[in-house]
Amino acid sequence: MEVEDKQRRGPTPCCGKVGLKRGPWTSEEDEVLASFVRREGEGRWRTLPKRAGLLRCGKSCRLRWMNYLRPSIKHGPIAPDEEDLILRLHRLLGNRWSLIAGRIPGRTDNEIKNYWNTHLSKKLVRQGIDPRNHKPLATSVADAIHQPISPQLYRNPNPSAIPSTAPTLLRAEDTQKNFSDTLNLQQNDDGDGWKNNECAVDKPLDQEGGKCDAGEDGGIGIECYTDDIFSSFLDSLINDDIFQPQHNDIIDDENNNDISRSNNSDGSNQRVVPAAYAYTAPSVPAYELGTFWEDDLMAQTGIEEDVHEQFADHAGKY
DNA sequence: AAAAACGGCAACCGCCAAGTG
DNA sequence: GCACTTGGCGGTTGCCGTTTT
Numbered sequence: 066m067e068v069e070d071k072q073r074r075g076p077t078p079c080c081g082k083v084g085l086k087r088g089p090w091t092s093e094e095d096e097v098l099a100s101f102v103r104r105e106g107e108g109r110w111r112t113l114p115k116r117a118g119l120l121r122c123g124k125s126c127r128l129r130w131m132n133y134l135r136p137s138i139k140h141g142p143i144a145p146d147e148e149d150l151i152l153r154l155h156r157l158l159g160n161r162w163s164l165i166a167g168r169i170p171g172r173t174d175n176e177i178k179n180y181w182n183t184h185l186s187k188k189l190v191r192q193g194i195d196p197r198n199h200k201p202l203a204t205s206v207a208d209a210i211h212q213p214i215s216p217q218l219y220r221n222p223n224p225s226a227i228p229s230t231a232p233t234l235l236r237a238e239d240t241q242k243n244f245s246d247t248l249n250l251q252q253n254d255d256g257d258g259w260k261n262n263e264c265a266v267d268k269p270l271d272q273e274g275g276k277c278d279a280g281e282d283g284g285i286g287i288e289c290y291t292d293d294i295f296s297s298f299l300d301s302l303i304n305d306d307i308f309q310p311q312h313n314d315i316i317d318d319e320n321n322n323d324i325s326r327s328n329n330s331d332g333s334n335q336r337v338v339p340a341a342y343a344y345t346a347p348s349v350p351a352y353e354l355g356t357f358w359e360d361d362l363m364a365q366t367g368i369e370e371d372v373h374e375q376f377a378d379h380a381g382k383y
Numbered sequence: 384a385a386a387a388a389c390g391g392c393a394a395c396c397g398c399c400a401a402g403t404g
Numbered sequence: 405g406c407a408c409t410t411g412g413c414g415g416t417t418g419c420c421g422t423t424t425t
Contacts, residue, residue, distance in 0.1 A: 111411090163412075174412095
């Protein structure tokens with residue numbers, strides 16, 4: 066059994082100390098932890114349990130605070146616009162849950178990861194889409210043609226819900242500027258400027274702190290500039306309009322098949338979409354379902370290929 | 384009514400990078 | 405440059421409630 070396995074594995078570096086409690090947190094523990102963190106602030110997690118009088122390892126305390134107790138955490142079901150945003154961001158960033166969470170106020174990386182694994186990835190698979198790369202499943206091509214596929218999965222039912230600094234169509238020159246700036250910053254950062262960008266994404270919406278929490282040092286420096294650039298760049302990428310060509314044909318086909326969901330017999334509100342989504346030959350430059358539409362984006366903006374690969378490598382690092 | 388199967392999600396684990404002395 | 409600590413991330417596990425048989 067699992068317990069025996071764990072015992073055989075021996076103590077873990079962090080939580081192996083004998084006598085430490087594991088498993089679900091009680092409300093009493095929650096109260097102790099929350100009041101302690103409110104009083105003393107975040108950080109020094111390893112010594113926090115002792116100081117707070119908790120029989121938990123520091124890592125467990127941090128996780129509980131970050132994923133459940135933080136005041137900014139939004140509890141409750143994922144809204145449709147949040148789901149849409151998750152899909153877009155996942156397509157752009159892959160399994161970078163913390164990055165994705167940084168764009169969705171009140172949601173944690175763990176929550177988004179769970180939601181993806183339990184809902185969205187299955188939903189995509191049902192629709193013949195490989196959730197790892199958002200491309201049609203090779204074995205499901207035929208099915209994908211005949212089964213409903215959901216362009217609405219990539220449409221924002223409520224674009225205004227996305228905190229965006231780029232409310233209109235992403236223009237090539239804007240993209241180039243923002244992206245180039247971002248890349249310059251990356252290159253200035255010993256080849257892994259992406260770390261800064263992760264920070265950049267985290268910060269604007271993570272009011273409770275995070276890697277770039279200005280509340281800790283109060284500084285607003287170059288990193289904040291980086292934040293703005295990358296933040297707006299990312300906002301641009303997830304802007305609804307960038308997906309418009311991708312859906313034009315589908316929308317035409319849909320006629321009265323409204324953008325929103327249809328009520329299935331099981332009441333699941335499964336989105337229903339016409340068939341030919343992935344295989345139409347659009348008159349406009351269409352971003353096929355699953356096509357890394359950044360390809361066209363980069364081609365339009367003239368960004369060099371190696372740079373593009375850099376981006377793809379980061380964004381697609383699953 | 385009971386057992387089995389399933390699904391959702393909180394929590395844990397291992398690894399890595401940054402910071403520090 | 406090295407060792408150590410700390411915080412953070414993504415993958416995975418396992419508990420528990422719900423649904424199905």
